[in-house]
Amino acid sequence: RVSSTLTEAAAAMTDNGMMSRAKVLTIDNMNPTVKKVEYAVRGPIVQRAVELERELSEGMKKPFAEVIKANIGDAHAMGQQPITFFRQVLALCSYPELLSDSTFPEDAKSRACRILQSCGGFSMGSYSASQGIDSVRQDVAQYIQRRDGGVPCDPDNIYLTTGASDGIVTMLKLLVCGEGTSRAGVMISIPQYPLYSAALAELGAVQINYYLNEEACWSLDIPELQRAVNEARRYCNPRALCIINPGNPTGQVQSRQCIEDVIRFAAKERLFLMADEVYQDNVYADGCQFHSFKKVLFEMGPEYSETVELASFHSTSKCYMGECGFRGGYMEIINMDDDVKAQLTKLVSVRLCPPVPGQALMDLVVNPPQPGEPSYNNFIKERTATLSALAEKAKLTEQVLNTVEGISCNPVQGAMYSFPRITIPEKAVQEEKGQAPDMFYCMKMLEETGICLVPGSGFGQKDGTYHFRMTILPPKDKLQILLNNVKEFHQRFTLQYS
Amino acid sequence: RVSSTLTEAAAAMTDNGMMSRAKVLTIDNMNPTVKKVEYAVRGPIVQRAVELERELSEGMKKPFAEVIKANIGDAHAMGQQPITFFRQVLALCSYPELLSDSTFPEDAKSRACRILQSCGGFSMGSYSASQGIDSVRQDVAQYIQRRDGGVPCDPDNIYLTTGASDGIVTMLKLLVCGEGTSRAGVMISIPQYPLYSAALAELGAVQINYYLNEEACWSLDIPELQRAVNEARRYCNPRALCIINPGNPTGQVQSRQCIEDVIRFAAKERLFLMADEVYQDNVYADGCQFHSFKKVLFEMGPEYSETVELASFHSTSKCYMGECGFRGGYMEIINMDDDVKAQLTKLVSVRLCPPVPGQALMDLVVNPPQPGEPSYNNFIKERTATLSALAEKAKLTEQVLNTVEGISCNPVQGAMYSFPRITIPEKAVQEEKGQAPDMFYCMKMLEETGICLVPGSGFGQKDGTYHFRMTILPPKDKLQILLNNVKEFHQRFTLQYS
The missing domain is CATH 3.90.1150.10 (Aspartate Aminotransferase, domain 1)
Known part of the structure; x- marks a missing residue:
């Protein structure tokens, strides 16, 4: 090792003949898992x-x-133009002197006040709790409850994130473990959104491919899941199953039946479910409808709803708002072991907090203008x-x-x-x-x-x-x-x- | 393994006698490096x-x-109150309709226009380049050049980040490698800011402690650095030296001489330097002054300035602005190997981009109102x-x-x-x-x-x-x-x- 370093250094003569040091950090000695990342x-x-x-x-x-x-x-x-109401509230939160500006609608002002009252010193410049602002997490929980026809949602299970990517990587981080044939494996669809393969490469986990059925409108077939997990058990420890619905890059919307089958499969094969649901408002085809994994899980009764571990991800970046630059998002975790949850909370605290403007925006997405409020019609x-x-x-x-x-x-x-x-x-x-x-x-x-x-x-x-x-x-x-x-x-x- | 899983499952009878599945993800089988993290x-x-x-x-x-x-x-x-000018510009960027509001000063409007013109579709809701908005990186480079008395700064070496923590973790990620006695080691001060120990634990790198000298106002002594690196070479591969200046939690400000000695030490011992300089405007004591590692490095002549690898970190969260919630920051990398730099650029692209409002704020910090502009005096x-x-x-x-x-x-x-x-x-x-x-x-x-x-x-x-x-x-x-x-x-x- 030493002699090769000396050789490198000796080779690195500059044009003016000065001896230059070889680099400390080179492509040959850098983190090998980073090199495997592709995006x-x-x-x-x-x-x-x-x-x-x-x-x-x-x-x-x-x-x-x-x-x-x-x-x-x-x-x-x-x-695409931003939603006016969202941007009005963000402007009010950024510069609260505007709260006395009569051109801003009252509902925008009251939303801004509610957000600022949850911020230390009435300022978006304060750190929030690492899990996210309390009142935003409450609003997210109410949104999920409404979306899922009353299935209960506990704000304690909501973690605000820096876009959905952040939440997905954090969850994968918890799941990684083992070496050799015990190495953690994670099932992802092919085609997939390359965040998954990139994160798995970086974390040194095994990527287990299951193929979507292009001939049947990119459907997710259980026999294919079974094939993939069976083969994978020979060389790794399959721990999680990732689903993107509606699909990226494939654009399909899964049926309620398919989701139920996937949940049964995950329960049978003891897999942690990760549901990437960032396109939940982007459903266009006649006869298609978004079904959340959470709702289907709870409709399947306590045998499933009290046992199957699920993390679901959402974001401010897609749907009708498309606010990618703000890096807002949340994840909901269901049936997670309490000790693991404490570890998750500790882990997110190291990065202090997700960006507060993104949290504010997430709040507006889950709690938009209501009928009767001045901004409702325009929204x-x-x-x-x-x-x-x-x-x-x-x-x-x-x-x-x-x-x-x-x-x-x-x-x-x-x-x-x-x-x-x-x-x-x-x-x-x-x-x-x-x-x-x-x-x-x-x-x-x-x-x-x-x-x-x-x-x-x-x-x-x-x-x-x-x-x-x-x-x-x-x-x-x-x-x-x-x-x-x-x-x-x-x-x-x-x-x-x- | 299988039998222990069955035992766990059998033990997990619920109160109503229903057989409940054991958790897939438990404290015993989760990622062991995450458990070691403390913050x-x-x-x-x-x-x-x-x-x-x-x-x-x-x-x-x-x-x-x-x-x-x-x-x-x-x-x-x-x-602490935010800087009015910064918040005015952020409000204008959030809700550009305000650009026609005559109560906003002209310099705030022109700054907002410049930022928005660098955003796709004139919107902070667009993703930026993963390395950060071009014009912001140019402004950062000019700021560093002014700060360092004309030492050149290339915008290509600037990476905007989600707070300084993000940049620090990303750099550490590149450096991690090896197993056993070849495992990468990173030198950090004791006392330290616990982001460092947390990140090293999570990445599975070796933490090498060097002690600051409390009796001499928390000074950084070269013999102590030497002791630490000598001992560490017996059990790991020391690759990087982290310095926090001004110090956190210790509050000391390093002398120019000390910084020069540290750079010589890093060059001699072939260590990548990481300078956490987020408190660069927070210097209070008479006779103390902030010296950037970059400036000192360049004053030491080409033997050092053309070879020593350095990453320096800054943030919008500290100094006089204290805008923690926006998660803005940058890092400058110097003398990094071109191939490694390409890997860094690829790695940051997986997370798409740092939050754009934080980037905008970073831009204002490095390019505040200038003499003669309407907001200058108040700023x-x-x-x-x-x-x-x-x-x-x-x-x-x-x-x-x-x-x-x-x-x-x-x-x-x-x-x-x-x-x-x-x-x-x-x-x-x-x-x-x-x-x-x-x-x-x-x-x-x-x-x-x-x-x-x-x-x-x-x-x-x-x-x-x-x-x-x-x-x-x-x-x-x-x-x-x-x-x-x-x-x-x-x-x-x-x-x-x-």
């Missing part, structure tokens, strides 16, 4: 998109006038407009993509993405051995059209199939152009490599 | 303080009228008032505590805390074997006076010595009462156990 949603293709934007702004000629980032569920960046108008536009764009995306030969697309029942399957000619697959074929495809599309998508390989897919994820967030007229450009690109690409 | 600043004593507050509010009689939380550097909770007035009050309270705290027999207190040269040494009578030490003697002392003080302090054992201290950490943040009149109550309690406690 396609902000991967190389997005870095190239940022470069292209810079090149365009510097006047470089490109075959397109702007880069359209359809790679990430970033609603406001795509022009409903804004929320409805956003959700109807999304529903329309979900349908448009599916329709246009399915007109293209070589692209096939399941209905976007919910969430914010389409994840169509694409046929990539064998010649293109052969030609680009250095990278995944769909990365090659998406990179080429970016260079030629300015459209930034994420290749399916970043989410996982069955071997030999190729996809991309595209958000449905651009404004309708822009989305129409984008879809036509995708269509033309696909036809050109197919021709070129046939 | 005294929000530990059992603070939980008891919260209980006492609730009991008081429910009308229970106590020997005090209110709980005073002097356990945490939470300025606004102690009544200077507010900042000066806060910093002078803190300087006065630092002196008052030292003076009063040093009048008590059995308490001795170094000058609070900087930061926001006093860390006095207390004499605990042998009888009290003997009586309370179950807990650290200073925990027993602080818990008793809380029950009798309502004052919440953190025992020295939560930060680490030389064996056989006892301390507590107390913030200097309460308003002066309240601080005076608090100090007198501490004095009386100490005398009573000493008498009782003599």
